């Protein structure tokens with residue numbers, strides 16, 4: 001049989017690079033170690049300017065820009081819109097196709113998503129698909145294994161080798177006119193939706209041009225970026241792992257609050273094509289609520305959900321895994337196959353010689369030191385010595401607790417050849433042997 | 441083999457009855473149904489007087505008895521002493537032998553335990569041992585299966601057929617001089633420790649004779665009784681069952697607060713000879729703290745603890761049980777043995793005829809409806825159709841999540857005769873058959 005041919009529906013290898021000077025034959029800067037002479041070449045200065053420089057300038061300018069109530073409200077509202085552009089648009093609609101949207105909703109999401117200043121849908125989704133396909137590996141563009149700060153912001157601040165990022169299939173995005181249009185006119189979209197539109201609204205609306213620019217523009221961008229970056233950092237670092245603990249994604253309410261509901265990230269990595277991140281009504285997932293509402297309004301359709309049966313299966317399996325780990329740490333007594341095999345006669349003889357042995361379910365237990373401790377009294381436990389006490393122990397006299405069974409298993413010293421006394425007796429019958437040892 | 445003889449170290453059958461007029465030959469009142477003519481004969485009027493009558497009288501009198509601060513403090517202190525007499529003395533020391541006590545401590549516990557007015561150690565412990573041995577059955581003196589109110593107080597208010605209560609071994613108690621002495625002089629002990637001593641203390645101490653009698657005497661008795669009765673009612677009704685859910689005992693912090701730490705009752709019924717009811721430091725078990733302190737002071741010794749390994753085993757087993765119950769409610773796909781067996785050739789032919797079948801781990805799956813939904817893209821899943829996609833699915837192309845495996849199992853339609861493709865191939869080799877169907 002020959003080698004299985006790989007399908008070609010992939011982004012071309014040079015795709016993640018937007019630098020026209022890039023030559024795939026020359027060694028990439030990331031292949032060289034960081035030194036005192038070249039460190040500045042390792043930094044992506046454009047991104048530093050966008051992610052750190054502008055916000056710092058915004059903060060400084062804010063010191064002498066008065067904040068008006070209307071502008072504050074507008075900044076918060078626009079924060080939620082642009083945040084939703086990323087979570088409901090970039091992430092759940094385009095990167096994961098977890099639902100479908102009609103054109104007006106798509107245009108809205110492509111516009112406000114652009115206003116969050118996190119790259120084009122096409123670029124963002126390709127990286128995000130690589131993040132899911134190669135989670136925690138070197139091909140993951142923002143692997144938390146490289147450090148919390150790296151996954152939060154480092155991967156943008158430092159230059160990346162475009163060959164490193166895992167390849168993914170983005171044929172569907174290349175066929176989506178809204179995605180293609182937004183990618184082609186990305187700079188215009190960013191400038192307009194990121195800064196001009198929020199400034200215009202505040203300026204034309206209530207004359208606060210400067211406040212609109214600083215608060216609803218620059219500082220709002222900063223907060224939306226930091227919040228959504230938390231999905232790559234905090235959501236892979238803080239919380240529980242109810243579905244799978246082989247990789248880093250985690251569920252936490254704090255991350256959910258920061259990220260408009262993207263904080264149930266262990267669930268999300270396990271069920272990425274589900275339009276929900278939180279599945280119970282009391283968990284915080286406003287992105288899900290919006291998509292659901294758009295569905296009711298006819299703007300969204302084909303909202304995908306994993307069957308609850310499949311989700312619960314995942315939960316049960318993970319609980320089982322944790323339980324097995326806990327079980328493996330406990331002492332379950334000498335395994336039966338390591339115990340010596342004892343003849344019934346020898347067992348009875350040893351008891352007659354004074355050892356406190358009791359046979360239960362075909363296994364001989366040494367209870368000598370336990371007789372005085374026995375919660376059911378000395379007399380009862382003594383009445384089982386040298387006998388087959390299986391029935392007695394299991395309800396004939398007293399139905400012992402689970403704890404008593406566990407304790408019993410720590411007292412194992414041997415296995416009776418042929419099993420319980422009744423088995424011995426049957427075997428003797430079969431073999432027509434003398435059955436005089438079945439006394440009492 | 442003959443019938444196993446029962447040991448005789450038991451309380452004699454007539455033991456629980458303290459009524460000299462009782463004739464075991466006459467039908468007992470509890471054997472007759474309650475009617476309008478005989479209802480008052482079903483009631484244990486003496487107990488009604490002690491448990492309900494006196495407290496009511498105390499409450500009424502309290503209305504014109506001023507409560508002085510010193511008396512209030514004394515009543516609370518004496519409440520804790522007499523409560524401890526029951527929990528640390530009657531219960532953990534005598535009924536369960538979970539530790540041993542030196543004579544001064546025994547005398548103290550026998551005295552203050554008497555002051556709680558709940559019967560003699562001997563009577564209380566025998567009933568309590570029956571409660572543990574026959575929990576929730578008809579032989580349980582205060583079975584919660586007969587109702588919460590019955591387990592709390594009904595079993596004392598209503599007459600009991602002494603033959604009903606399960607028999608238990610109290611030889612050890614009959615050999616303990618403190619127990620025998622307290623039983624013999626029970627009335628004197630109750631009167632002195634229940635009423636005279638608390639009154640004397642308040643009277644001689646700060647001249648509050650009436651307050652001492654009403655508050656530290658009568659009302660304190662009432663509260664101590666109701667609190668400790670909660671171990672029989674609330675502790676079998678409210679809370680979690682981390683160790684065993686076959687019977688009624690439960691763990692709850694509220695019950696623990698009310699009962700000086702006896703509220704971890706699921707643990708207690710599973711490990712009754714452990715001197716602790718709560719095993720972690722942050723759980724509320726002041727009775728345990730006192731016993732531990734007495735141990736440090738040399739007043740108590742031989743404090744029994746179950747090995748933490750055994751306790752954790754019980755917890756793991758109970759979690760496993762709950763998980764198995766949850767698992768049983770889920771749909772795990774058609775069991776393999778119910779699937780039709782398909783020849784490899786037939787599988788390939790069906791795919792050539794247009795069905796979307798994929799063989800993974802020797803099982804054929806129908807993914808026709810899933811191809812367009814596949815999160816990894818149509819192309820990749822199509823590349824597996826008609827082939828043995830085991831390696832592809834399990835990391836060769838993409839290491840699918842647990843959720844994907846679960847989903848896959850719902851798509852099963854058949855089993856390949858001979859297992860995976862490589863197995864078919866090997867078998868063909870063995871059988872010297874033509875292997876032309878192993879293409880690509």
Ligand code: HEM
Nearest residue numbers: 375376380381384389397398400401404407408569572573
């Ligand atoms: C062989 C004959 C035995 C008989 C007839 C017998 C009988 C009893 C009875 C009647 C009780 C109830 C105590 C009470 O609450 O009053 C009891 C409790 C108990 N017995 Fe045995 N016992 C036997 C052997 C053993 C052995 C070999 C073990 C060793 C593990 C054992 C461990 C326990 C434990 C831990 C309890 C405490 C209650 C519980 O956890 O269920 N017994 N037994």
Ligand code: HEM
Nearest residue numbers: 129132133815816820821824829837838840841844847848
């Ligand atoms: C037979 C060859 C298959 C190949 C090569 C393949 C490949 C892939 C790839 C590359 C992804 C990653 C998607 C991404 O995050 O970009 C993926 C995801 C997924 N595939 Fe497949 N797939 C195959 C068959 C199947 C089948 C038969 C199922 C049916 C259960 C399936 C279910 C899924 C699911 C549920 C995901 C989402 C991610 C996950 O849960 O792991 N795949 N697949």
Ligand SMILES: [Fe+2]
Nearest residue numbers: 231232249265
């Ligand atoms: Fe992630």
Ligand SMILES: [Fe+2]
Nearest residue numbers: 128132268272
């Ligand atoms: Fe995602």
Ligand SMILES: [Fe+2]
Nearest residue numbers: 671672689705
């Ligand atoms: Fe109980």
Ligand SMILES: [Fe+2]
Nearest residue numbers: 568572708712
């Ligand atoms: Fe108990």
